[in-house]
Amino acid sequence: MSSPFGSAPVSGLVTVDRAVSELRRGLDVVVRDDDGHVLRVAAAEYATPDRMAGFAAPGARLLLTNRRAGTLKLRPLVGDPVALPLAGPLDAATIASLADPTADLDLPLRGPFSVLRRAPQAAEFAAVKLMKLARLLPAALAVDAAAADDGLLAVPAAEITAYDLAAARGLRIVSDARVPLADAEQSRIIGFRPPDGGIEHLAILIGDPPRHLPVLGRLHSECFTGDLLGSLKCDCGEQLRGAIRAIAEAGGGVLLYLAQEGRGIGLMNKLKAYRLQDQGFDTVEANERLGFDPDERVFQPAAEMLRLLGFDAVRLLTNNPEKVAGLTASGINVVERVPHAFPANNHNEFYLATKRAKSGHLL
Numbered sequence: 001m002s003s004p005f006g007s008a009p010v011s012g013l014v015t016v017d018r019a020v021s022e023l024r025r026g027l028d029v030v031v032r033d034d035d036g037h038v039l040r041v042a043a044a045e046y047a048t049p050d051r052m053a054g055f056a057a058p059g060a061r062l063l064l065t066n067r068r069a070g071t072l073k074l075r076p077l078v079g080d081p082v083a084l085p086l087a088g089p090l091d092a093a094t095i096a097s098l099a100d101p102t103a104d105l106d107l108p109l110r111g112p113f114s115v116l117r118r119a120p121q122a123a124e125f126a127a128v129k130l131m132k133l134a135r136l137l138p139a140a141l142a143v144d145a146a147a148a149d150d151g152l153l154a155v156p157a158a159e160i161t162a163y164d165l166a167a168a169r170g171l172r173i174v175s176d177a178r179v180p181l182a183d184a185e186q187s188r189i190i191g192f193r194p195p196d197g198g199i200e201h202l203a204i205l206i207g208d209p210p211r212h213l214p215v216l217g218r219l220h221s222e223c224f225t226g227d228l229l230g231s232l233k234c235d236c237g238e239q240l241r242g243a244i245r246a247i248a249e250a251g252g253g254v255l256l257y258l259a260q261e262g263r264g265i266g267l268m269n270k271l272k273a274y275r276l277q278d279q280g281f282d283t284v285e286a287n288e289r290l291g292f293d294p295d296e297r298v299f300q301p302a303a304e305m306l307r308l309l310g311f312d313a314v315r316l317l318t319n320n321p322e323k324v325a326g327l328t329a330s331g332i333n334v335v336e337r338v339p340h341a342f343p344a345n346n347h348n349e350f351y352l353a354t355k356r357a358k359s360g361h362l363l
């Protein structure tokens with residue numbers, strides 16, 4: 001199979017994309033790795049007695065990320081993910097509650113749980129990565145399966161681990177329209193789509209910046225609550241509009257609007273993180289309790305979009321050194337970091353302080 005845009009092979013991407021959609025609907029898929037492991041897999045957050053029927057065989061297990069297992073004080077943490085045999089106290093309700101930390105403080109007495117003392121399999125790692133790609137909680141039910149299991153969709157582990165990079169490399173421009181903005185009348189919105197029709201990103205091109213000079217640019221990760229609703233919990237809305245103003249005032253540049261809601265964990269999971277923040281955890285701890293890394297974003301899509309727009313060097317509006325490092329590692333020359341901070345309010349003061357203290361932000 002080839003992409004409608006060119007000759008890049010897309011069958012692996014499409015299989016992963018289909019698996020994502022099956023899992024989100026509560027269906028099982030099969031993940032197989034190059035070492036011969038074949039797993040039937042389901043999203044742990046959807047566990048119900050009915051859905052557990054396929055996971056009754058010996059060897060069935062719950063896969064949790066090392067971070068989630070650490071929060072639950074499971075030992076030993078032999079690798080990532082950690083596997084808990086589905087036995088004894090692991091009924092459907094317990095499984096769902098081990099996946100979802102929002103009720104952790106109400107359920108202090110679960111367990112004790114045992115953990116398999118062996119290194120994780122590539123298929124197990126890929127199964128959890130698939131949950132992240134599906135923007136579900138990163139916890140999976142798994143059981144050893146036959147190669148062709150009940151006509152379930154089978155997806156190679158290698159395609160799952162290669163997905164982010166392959167999707168980024170295959171991005172193509174699919175639309176380009178003039179859209180005058182209140183703060184930047186000379187704007188165009190350019191749409192990018194990966195060859196499997198997966199996650200799309202946008203660029204706002206302001207003016208007509210010369211391609212042979214470093215472009216004034218901003219990578220903005222989507223934030224529904226801040227960008228659209230004016231949430232005071234973060235600084236995203238101000239950073240978005242502030243960047244558009246700054247770029248227009250400078251005579252032109254580009255803002256990439258990246259579909260990486262909640263630093264890549266998705267809106268539903270970000271709302272769960274907000275709930276944990278109301279229990280007293282900071283933005284980094286909340287991500288970790290959910291089982292995610294503090295920042296799950298990748299930078300290859302942004303680098304590829306800049307290249308497709310004709311830019312290979314950028315003066316980057318950011319306070320986040322990880323963005324500078326990430327873009328640089330993806331082949332873009334970041335010639336300057338341009339600070340991009342706005343005054344705090346009562347609600348986001350602690351959020352900004354945490355970014356400074358824990359995420360290395362230069363605010």
Ligand SMILES: Nc1nc2c(ncn2[C@@H]2O[C@H](COP(=O)(O)OP(=O)(O)OP(=O)(O)O)[C@@H](O)[C@H]2O)c(=O)[nH]1
Nearest residue numbers: 221222223234260261262263270273283318319320
């Ligand atoms: N998971 C999670 N994501 C958040 C939270 N608050 C904001 N976000 C997301 O964070 C992203 C914005 O990233 P920031 O860390 O604020 O800033 P940055 O983009 O890394 O760095 P700057 O370039 O300096 O702004 C958006 O996708 C928001 O949805 C939170 O508490 N938890």
Ligand SMILES: [Zn+2]
Nearest residue numbers: 223226234236
């Ligand atoms: Zn935000």
